[in-house]
Amino acid sequence: MVAPRPGVQLVTRIRRFAPALVLFVAVLFLWELAIRLFDVQQFLLPAPSVIAAAFAQNLDRLLFVGWFTTKEALGGFLIGCTAGIVVAFATARWSTMSQTLMPFAIAANSVPIIAFAPIVNNWFGVDNPLSKMLIVAVIVFFPMMINTVRGLTLVDPAALELMRANAASELQVLLKLRVPNALPYMFNAFKVAATLSMIGAVVSEYFGGSRSALGIFITQEAAQFRFANAWSAIIVASIVGITFYLAVLLAERLAIPWHSSVRSHD
């Protein structure tokens, strides 16, 4: 099996995304055209050109509030994922514990955690980024824990027999078999967490937050009918979310190059 030359790989990749890119540009173009031609009310959905202008105009402020909220998202991601992994390792070790905790974690994962935003705002102060960080952490905790436990426990029984046949200790089974087996599951959770973090941070700010926050910027601009500004802020949130997701994809490619989801498909 010979890997294709890098140049060939790039061209194939471009060709795969070309139709989508074309469609995206076409939609933007048509949108702009429709608004100009038909003089559509730009009340809630301004023309792309107007949004672009608003973006350029507010760039400094957008970067400032964007970074503020990004820190909340990152902090929550780190806290939630770490906690999820630690609890998962403890849980997977004893099967009674995992039988007890997993149903709870799955149920808790279906709870709208965002509803707790007012509570943490009252605990730590509305302006405090820690409140939003905690919400993000809890949102991210459950998928991380669930996936990690599954990855550590759903191991090929034949592989477990092999380790037993070689007199492996529990620790060796954990380090050499369960953990590598769990990595693909964990990266699935990281991807979910990456997507949820920024959204979680922005949306939890809708329940109240600091004036330096992106979510507050959005609600304030929307309340004053400056929708182009609000949209440009949403685009910032989108970009951060996508970047975060791509970063996880890159990490996945580096960490588990052997996994079928990461290998190039012919």
Added chain:
Amino acid sequence: MSEVSPATAGQDVAARHSVTPVRTLPRWLRRVLAFLLVLALLALAWEGLKWLAGDPWRPESNPFGISHTPPFRAKIASDLNLPHLWDVVEAFGQPSRRNGPPLSAVLLEAALFTFREAIAGFLLGGLLGFLLGTLFAHVTLLERGCMPYVVASQTVPILAIAPMVVIWLKAGWISVAVIAAYLTFFPVAINTLRGLRSPDPMALELMHSYAASRSEILWKLRVPAALPYIFTALKISATASVVGAIIGELPSGIRGGLGGAILNFNSFYISGPQRLWAAIIASAAVGIAFYLLVTVAERLVLRSRPLAVEEGV
């Protein structure tokens, strides 16, 4: 991963690493009991924290009639931040405003309001997603052109724009349902496509050998094969729909649902946080109930199949 070893052979090893309960209760019951056990432990931890570091316990304000001064003091465990559980329970029975109906009735109505939005959007989005997925499975040109776009659109933070969309559409609870539909639509479409494509090529050859028509292949082979995938997406969407419904309700126009209740009771936090907690518990209950509904539907539809190994959330 390699095949599983012969049934008898791997049994002892498998037994040590999987479920070996002492009691032989049905699986679902064990799960419910486990859930309740963890809740009980959390309740214990809650009151335990207040015992150690909360506000003093006064005999007239707790059901045990005891008086206690905690050895430590932590702001987070105060009666304001962490109300006693029995106070929250009591709040359910009290009216939420003067001469009004008890809180439980108010929250139930709000919960049903939110639930209606969520499930309407969920069903609409699910149906549309299924149709789109089926379309993509049959018309590869459409898929090639639109699929990357469909995937990328998942990164549009619909939750972030939910309040604005709700204002824009000006249709009350229907607008919120649209949010829920959006959140359901894409995961279902993508999973439908994956599921419809999942059958073994040999199964397809079998159908062709019977000269089965395209629609026969679709309904007799592809759709049944796709159902587990679709249900995975539906479980995620159920939760997302409830979150979307609550967020969509945040703008002042919609007061009938849980989002409105949360905002309302949040403004009365200082005078009594119990009602806010009650509203949050109601929201949690709606989320869990919806998820359970989908799970039960899944069990019913897929009842004849071997228990699937879940690959993750």
Added chain:
Amino acid sequence: MTVQAPIVSFAGVNKIFNPGSAKETVALRDINLAIEAGSFVSVIGPSGCGKSTLLRLVGDLIQPTAGEVQVKGKPARQARLNQDYGIVFQAPVLFEWRSILKNIQLPMELRGTTPAERDKRARELLGLVELTGFERHYPWQLSGGMQQRASIARALAIQPELLLMDEPFGALDEMTRERMNMELHNIWRQTGTTVLFVTHSIPEAVFLSTRILVMSARPGEIMHVVEVNLPVPRGEHTRAEAAYFEVEREVREWLRRAQGYSS
């Protein structure tokens, strides 16, 4: 004739799964056997007769309900803890996150061998199974036959005196299978390892073994022992010899009787 202690011995061994419940299954009943060091013993029998169970009892992967299993003169459990045997399953069971070289090194890592020694030995083993050049490849890049060869190399990593093999070539096509039989035969001759080999295939059992145990249908018992006195080294010529067909005939006859017990 040297009288050596058998490398594997079973004394009155029974194995019952789920005893006392509705799903109780008697897999093996009253097994007594002794396997000489250096021999190649195949176990053949109808599906579900307990061949794999027998193998796993030797490996202490399951425990007998009654009776005693000894390996190298010690209880099977002790032999397992001392890593006295290597095992090859039906599927290669290679770790997909490890290269071929690292997969082979697994038993040595578990034993605590130094990295330098591990590397050297693993490369030797790759040469033995004719996979030189594939050190850095990953399992998914290799064919089924090659993966099985790698798993055989892994089983031999710490030079065990006993090799347990559970239908290792079952998933391969006929020609690859015959080739693997030849290679396994050569490895057996070179290393002098005792092999306990579970198989479905009569030609395979006859070609490889010095002795064949024919088992009855469940509950499994050893119905008949066939001594295979074909000369060693064996090769293509062996399959054409009259004696070869004689042995095949004998095994086939007893297998037919073994199937008969179940109905």
